[in-house]
Amino acid sequence: MQQSNAYIITFSVILTVVLGLLLSGTAQVLGPRQQEAIALDKKKQILGAVISGEEISAMSPQEVNQYYESHIGATVVDINGKEVTEKDGVAVSAENVDVAKNYKLPAEDRLYPVFIYHEEGDDSKVKSYILPLYGAGLWDAIWGYLALDTDMNTVGGITMAHAGETPGLGARITTPEVQSRYSGKEIFNESGELVGVEMQKGEGKDYSSEPHKIDGMSGATITGTGVNNMVKSYLSHYKAYIESKKSSQAVAAL
Amino acid sequence: MSAETIEKAIVKKPAEAFLSKRRKKLVTDPLVDENPITIQVLGICSALAVTTQLKPTLVMAISVIFVVAMSNFVISLMRNTIPARVRIIVQLAVVATLVTLVSEVLKAFAYDMYKELSVFVGLIITNCIVMGRLEAFALGNKPYDSVLDGLGSALGYSWIILTVAFFRELWGSGSVFGLPVFDTISGIFGPDFKLATNGLMVSPVGAFIILGLIIWVQRTKTGYVEH
Secondary structure: OOOOHHHHHHHHHHHHHHHHHHHHHHHHHHHHHHHHHHHHHHHHHHHHOOOOHHHHHHOOHHHHHHHHHHHEEEEEEOOOOOEOOEEOOEEOOHHHOOHHHHHOOOHHHOOEEEEEEEEOOEEEEEEEEEEEEEEEOOOOEEEEEEEEEOOOOEEEEEEEEEOOOOOOOHHHHHOHHHHHHHOOOEOEOOOOOEOOOEEOOOOOOOOOOOOOEEOOOOOOHHHHHHHHHHHHHHHHHOHHHHHHHHHHHHHHHO | OOHHHHOOOOOOOOOOOOOOHHHHHHHHHHHOOOOOOOOOOOOHHHHHHOOOOHHHHHHHHHHHHHHHHHHHHHHHHOOOOOOHHHHHHHHHHHHHHHHHHHHHHHHHHOHHHHHHHOHHHHHHHHOHHHHHHHHHOHHHOOHHHHHHHHHHHHHHHHHHHHHHHHHHHHHHHOEEOOEEHHHHHHHHHOOOOOOOOOHHHHOHHHHHHHHHHHHHHHHHHHOOOOO
16 A cells, blocks of 8 residues: 555644644643752752762752751852842842853853852851852763852862763763762962862872862763863852952951 | 565454463563563663663663553554555654653653653663564554563563663662662671672673673573574
């Protein structure tokens, strides 16, 4: 049986419409739940920079939300470290700033959210400042959150995520094994210049005595370079804010 | 080759038992004798990639079972209306829709799993088992038989990847379904008794080795030889 062209075209059109409706219907129905899941995941990532992954995975979604509410404050700054409360007449809040969208703007026009980790219910007792990061890995976007201790120099922790790095190689940036290498490293050198923390090429070397270097990921050098660029560029964008916090603490210490 | 040439002549009986011998064979054959992974060596890519831990492997197995059975069912329902000249693209459209459904549901209800399995759920589309069963079976057989055939193939795939994942998680991470088995054993025998995990098992190479061993054991038992 050889079908006519008209039959084939009609069949294809009907199939496309039916499948299309099915898919868009599903997306509509599941959309709100997906948004919730994504928002929760973002909170988990932010918290992941300051508390361990095991603690987070032991929490229920409600507990994560509650912990986040009571421990995380937020502000938005511009490239000069000045607080931004509205842009183009619209009020901005750190949770709603899309770092990925801002990444497409020139660095000086972007909004830079800062998440402030403080003691439970008391936002004057700051424990660390969590800075969002965004950049490019080997295949696709990578992003993360870097926590700076109150000395604005020591890295408290980092979480990283990716859209499409190679499983087992570049995708290892999401593992605690790689992320823990950042803890305790310093972003300023002795002469006070911002140098950041650089992942090295090769794996298995001991960099514990070098405050600006960490062990690399074998087989994922390009992802590692992407991570380095991301960390370095965002630290430099936040530099004004970091400096301002640093000097205010120096004053407070006197 | 048109769809008609694939059609097998099935002897028509007034009412075949719900699970007749022939139908049972449809499900059980792909488990061992016609196993998609160990005999046909299909679907290896995901078998290597998702099997570091049992939990994502289980989710992957369930997704594959759903997609294969459902696509077999849908294609079999439409088998007499599908134009032969565009049948591959029709199959692809159906499979892709089912896979997208699975991926959307995971995204809504198991976001962590969705992130972990990432591209591999989407890649079920290209899993040779799915298209293979559609071409070889669903296009020429009735819906119920096709569902059974799909279930059989998907279960054959599932038990292999679950076995691989069991050994990889046990030796690679020292746990089973996230429960720390090695630590518990060390706890019983005291701190001096330490079971070491093997990093090789966490990398895809580990899956190759386990898979190779499973194929070896199976072929020794069944005497299967490649022609």
